Amino acid sequence: MLSLCLSLLESDGDRALFREFHGRYERRLYAVALGLLRDPRRAEDAVQEAMVHIAGHFDQFKKIFEEDCLKIGPWAVIIVKHAALDLLRQEERLAALPEHWEAQAAETAESEDGYRRLVELIRSMPDRDREVLELRFVREWEIRDIARRLSISETTARKRVDRARARLVAVLRREGYEHGK
Template sequence: MQEEIQWVQEVLSGNKQAYSHIINKYKNQLYATILGMTRNPHDAQDLVQEALIKVYYQLGKYDNRGSFASWIYRVAINHCMDEFRKKRHIEVRMTEESMEKNLEHPEVIFLKKEKNKQLELLMDTLPEDERMIILLRYVNELSYEEISELVDVPVSTVRNKLHRAKKKMRNTIKREGGYFNEVSNCR
């Protein structure tokens, strides 16, 4: 954390090269978060670049009152949410084919794709705030405290929203069936 504050101070003092340290430290984590929101690698790359530019211009607003990581996530996620509101839709695409070449048996590949498609459909049934908390918790593996700071709600609200989101997903599975219902009935 001290290192990040030093980088911020260097950038604000005119050393623009110090910003490359911040980019290198956070670009992959931001990409993973934004990819989880967009489900489109190209859009995620564009949004990460735009968000990092926005962070650069807002560095002076960082007040050292929380972790720098939470602050940078908040700026990036707010930027994405603004873009989503402008477009009024989120593009949903499977990215598994472009991200990995799988040499497994065709049936296993099919089942993995089906599972991912079902999971995306389940996630799409959630309100935006609950979907975001699920992504931050399980994709980015952030703590409840970090999520709380990031989305600016109490830790208890994060816990409640996470619980409600998982409950809604379970109810959807029970009601509509699908891959996850088949798996849960096998136990």
């Protein structure tokens, strides 16, 4: 992986700087990714994605490094967090709302139809809304767990859930569904 990153760089000076950066920060970035992903293999994937991103944006790296070399670490941590969260989102999208969960909650044919329509509506919502609705109401996660998963504060997670729920309720009302019916 290091050789791939080095091949993206143009000069020997850039390659030497990247090697130094890689040696100094790889373990730290791995620890951050592992904390989010809880899986060593996926954490390694996130670090690789982050390192390739950094090598691909090395002009930005050098600019930050020249302004204040102490900002490189936090900048790289942000990049690896985004890589890890992208992996989580990608896996969640692939595993989101398995087909068999629809029928589990339905008790009658009428309630099953309503439940299926609700599932369709959740699936059709923008990713940001769909994700928090699934985590909160389908998987029944606590707000603190949603916040941790999305790397946001609990207040922000609560607001996202409330806003997504309000948008879902608005869609349901437009389709003629009323609360409690």
